[in-house]
């Protein structure tokens with residue numbers, strides 16, 4: 381598990397049932413990858429590792445000067 385991911389960052393999670401997107405923080409995803417859609421109430425399971433990957437990619441696209449896992 382990468383240590384240098386900002387745990388307060390938020391991720392948009394699309395609901396597979398109704399398509400509603402909602403935000404979760406990385407910290408919440410790490411603690412419990414089981415979510416519940418606020419719109420339709422369906423239980424959603426997400427892969428925290430995939431989310432981490434997306435966060436890192438998004439950070440890279442955003443032009444972050446920081447380097448991930450460089451050391």
Ligand SMILES: [Zn+2]
Nearest residue numbers: 395398417420
């Ligand atoms: Zn939903």
